[in-house]
């Protein structure tokens with residue numbers, strides 16, 4: 001099979017997501033962005049289509065598809081609305097999959113089905129006000145005697161709407177992972193973009209929490225979750241960049257200057273040619289990393305490469321899409337400015353680009369790199 005070939009099942013899932021995104025999400029994206037609306041009902045409907053647990057096995061309520069299919073879904077959703085894309089990416093990749101990978105069978109059977117079916121939303125709470133890239137500096141604590149977690153987590157995607165949170169806390173000298181349903185969203189963040197997504201601070205106050213995985217496995221669970229999550233964010237970046245290309249290419253055919261379409265100027269057509277080429281390259285990196293994950297092979301470096309490259313492509317080319325649209329690109333009449341605002345964060349969350357370079361360099365040079 002060639003690198004660009006998909007199976008029939010993968011194509012069907014992508015087409016299903018594309019249809020839903022074009023019909024049910026894209027027409028509302030500008031309003032949700034402007035009015036900062038979290039489109040809660042959309043996730044119930046995505047759940048009915050099996051798109052809230054694409055890569056979750058059928059026996060746990062998911063669609064039982066592979067991670068490449070999941071990446072295709074994230075690309076299509078993000079092409080319509082990057083806020084919806086990140087909601088699903090964090091819900092499935094970061095909130096649900098660690099329970100599947102590290103929970104007991106009883107936890108899997110209890111916690112995962114309502115998430116995979118889209119009845120409940122999940123979140124992943126690692127970051128704190130003083131612990132971002134350096135996540136191990138966290139202060140949130142687990143109290144063994146009471147079985148509770150206490151602390152504050154910051155910028156938690158889905159925070160105001162989630163029912164299940166996979167949370168990380170200091171457990172004696174170590175960090176462990178926990179599942180909890182008891183927390184309070186104390187502040188909704190105001191962001192540059194992704195206005196249709198929820199990013200909230202969560203307070204845990206003697207919150208009953210059950211362990212996920214063995215004591216002290218928290219950082220290993222967090223890092224392996226992020227290994228997969230990065231592929232999802234890279235797919236999100238590809239989706240945003242593709243939306244910007246579709247817009248810019250369409251505009252270049254319609255807009256006239258000096259008596260001809262601006263696409264007839266080589267400065268514009270070659271810009272679009274470069275843009276399409278880099279998006280295809282980013283997509284190929286995403287597919288490669290997803291296929292390695294599906295094959296059960298190491299994908300830490302490949303996921304980091306996909307995210308590093310795809311997020312740069314998205315940030316750079318959404319800016320150039322504004323350039324193609326000229327003054328109209330800078331206004332809210334067209335979505336180019338939304339794509340630009342939404343793209344930036346793909347270089348920041350689930351590990352900044354600096355951290356991706358560190359991961360890649362360590363793969364190349366070993367521990368002497370950083």
Ligand SMILES: Cc1cc2nc3c(=O)[nH]c(=O)nc-3n(C[C@H](O)[C@H](O)[C@H](O)COP(=O)(O)OP(=O)(O)OC[C@H]3O[C@@H](n4cnc5c(N)ncnc54)[C@H](O)[C@@H]3O)c2cc1C
Pocket residue numbers: 090124125126127131132133134154155156157158191194199345348349350351352353354355358
């Ligand atoms: C919209 C949004 C949603 C988010 N969702 C979630 C979520 O659901 N769950 C969650 O847990 N977190 C979430 N985050 C947090 C996100 O993962 C962190 O912002 C990110 O990991 C970076 O941490 P920081 O912001 O504290 O930056 P810092 O770690 O303070 O970094 C600041 C700068 O220093 C650089 N830097 C830091 N360390 C190094 C180093 N060793 N080498 C080189 N450069 C370095 C960084 O790259 C960056 O440029 C979200 C953030 C945003 C903005």
